[in-house]
Amino acid sequence: MKLKLEQIQPDSESSFRLLLTPQLNEVFYWHFHPEIELVYVEAEQGIRHIGDHVSTYYGSDLALIGSNIPHLNFDYGAKTRVETVVIQFPPDYFQVKMAQVPEMGEVQALMERANSGLAFDGETKRLVGERMKLIPTLNHFDQFIELLQIFQILASSESAVSLRARPIASQQVLKQQERMARVYQYVEKHFLDKINTAQIADELSLSVPAFCRYIKKTTKLTYTDFVNQYRINYSKQLLLQDTSITACCYESGFENLSYFNRVFKRQEGISPSVFRKANLIGS
Numbered sequence: 001m002k003l004k005l006e007q008i009q010p011d012s013e014s015s016f017r018l019l020l021t022p023q024l025n026e027v028f029y030w031h032f033h034p035e036i037e038l039v040y041v042e043a044e045q046g047i048r049h050i051g052d053h054v055s056t057y058y059g060s061d062l063a064l065i066g067s068n069i070p071h072l073n074f075d076y077g078a079k080t081r082v083e084t085v086v087i088q089f090p091p092d093y094f095q096v097k098m099a100q101v102p103e104m105g106e107v108q109a110l111m112e113r114a115n116s117g118l119a120f121d122g123e124t125k126r127l128v129g130e131r132m133k134l135i136p137t138l139n140h141f142d143q144f145i146e147l148l149q150i151f152q153i154l155a156s157s158e159s160a161v162s163l164r165a166r167p168i169a170s171q172q173v174l175k176q177q178e179r180m181a182r183v184y185q186y187v188e189k190h191f192l193d194k195i196n197t198a199q200i201a202d203e204l205s206l207s208v209p210a211f212c213r214y215i216k217k218t219t220k221l222t223y224t225d226f227v228n229q230y231r232i233n234y235s236k237q238l239l240l241q242d243t244s245i246t247a248c249c250y251e252s253g254f255e256n257l258s259y260f261n262r263v264f265k266r267q268e269g270i271s272p273s274v275f276r277k278a279n280l281i282g283s
Contacts, residue, residue, distance in 0.1 A: 006033040008088050014140050016089035016147065022073070025082060029073040030181045032168050035088040036114055037065040038150070040129045041074040043082040045237060048074065050117045051165025052180060052218050056233045062125040064154065066115040067091040068167035070177045077188075079237075085132040087147065107148070110155040117163035124157040179204055180218055187230050192253045197223050227253075232267045235260070239276040248272060 010017050017035070030049075042060045049072035050065055057074075065071055075082040094108045110118075120128065128150055135143050154160070168177065186200050200223065201211035215223045235252035239245070246257060254260040264272050 004029070004031040006031045008033050008035050010089075015093070015144065016087055018135060018143070019084075019086040019088065020136060021075075021082060021084045022086070023075070023082075024073045025075040025078040027073065028076055028181075028185060030070060030178075031073075032068050032070040032177075033088070034067050034091050036067055036091055036093070036111065037071075038087045038132075038154075039063050039065065039074055039084065040086075040125075040132045041082065041084045042129070043075065043078050044080040044240075045233075046074055046078050046082070047072060047076055048119070049076075049184065050163050051167075051177065053117065053163040053165055054184065054219065056236075060125060060129055062120040062128055063163075064110070064114045064118040064120075066111075066117060066165075066167060069115075069117055069165045070168060070181075071117075071165075072181075072184075083133075085129075085135065087132070087135070106155040107151045110151060113160070113162065115167065117165035118154075119161045119163055120154065120157060120159050121161070122159045124153065124159045128153055176218070179214070183215065183226075187227055191227055191230050191234065192251075194255075195224055195227050228263050229267060232264055235264065235272070236268075236275065239272055240279055242276070245272045245276070 008017055040060070040062050041057075043057075045056060045058050046061065048055045048057050048061055048063065050063065051069050051071070061074060063074075075084060094104055094111050131146060131150055131153075135146055138146060166177075182204060183200065186203055190196075190199075197211065198208055201208045204211060204214075206214065212223060215221070215226060219226050221229065231252040231254060235248045235254075238248040238251060243251070245261075249257050249260040252260070254263070261271060264275070268275060270278070
C-alpha cells in the first residue's frame with residue numbers, strides 16, 4: 001500500500017474542481033495533492049484521517065486540508081448512505097492571484113492556517129455544509145462568488161480546530177505517513193484478535209521498543225490504547241443497531257465486559273448503556 005499523488009485538473013470553465021460523492025467507501029484511498037481541499041461530508045459515521053490525525057465523525061464533518069497533506073477518503077468504510085461535496089483549488093489561489101486584494105486578507109490568513117489542516121464544528125459546519133451542497137446547482141460565476149463567501153465564513157469562524165497535520169515536505173515525512181497508514185490498515189484487519197505488539201512491529205520492520213516509541217509519538221497513545229480506541233468506535237456502531245452490550249463487547253474485540261465498560265467510559269465519558277439510550281432513535 002503506497003501513498004498516492006493525485007493529479008487534479010480544474011473543471012472546464014472553472015478555476016477549481018468540484019467533486020460530488022465519489023463513492024469510494026470500499027477503497028482505502030490514502031493520497032495527497034498540491035491543491036487545497038475543502039470537504040463536507042454527511043454520513044451516519046465515518047473516519048477523519050488527515051496526516052497523523054485520526055478520529056471518528058458522526059452525522060457530518062467539515063475540514064479544510066492544506067497543500068500536500070496526506071488524507072484518507074472521508075467515506076471509507078461507510079456502511080450507510082454518504083453525501084460528499086469536495087472543492088479543490090490550487091495552493092496559490094489566494095496567495096498569488098488575489099494577494100493584492102485587501103478584502104481577501106482574512107481568507108489569505110485562513111489558507112495559511114490550513115497548512116496544518118482545519119476542522120470546523122457547530123453552526124459553521126451546518127451553515128457551510130448547506131451552502132456547499134447548493135454549489136452544484138449554480139453557474140460557474142455564481143459558484144465562484146459562493147466559494148468566496150464560504151471562505152469568508154470559515155475565516156471568521158471561532159470553531160476552527162487545527163489538526164496539526166504535516167504536509168509531504170521530504171522523503172522522511174512521506175515514509176512516516178505511509179507507515180501510519182499501514183498501522184491503520186493492520187488494526188482494521190486485526191482488531192478482533194488479541195493485541196500483539198510484536199506482530200505489528202514486525203510488519204513495520206521495527207523492534208517492539210522502536211514501534212512503541214513511534215506510535216506514542218505519532219498518536220499520543222500507546223498501541224493498546226490506539227487499538228482500543230478503534231474497538232470502541234466500532235462498538236458504537238453496534239450499539240446504534242440496538243445490539244446488546246455484551247455482544248458489543250465481544251464483537252468489538254474485548255474479552256472482558258467490565259474492561260469494555262471501563263474503556264468505553266474513559267473514552268466517551270459515559271457508559272455504553274447511556275450512550276445507546278441517548279442515541280437510539282425512538283429511545
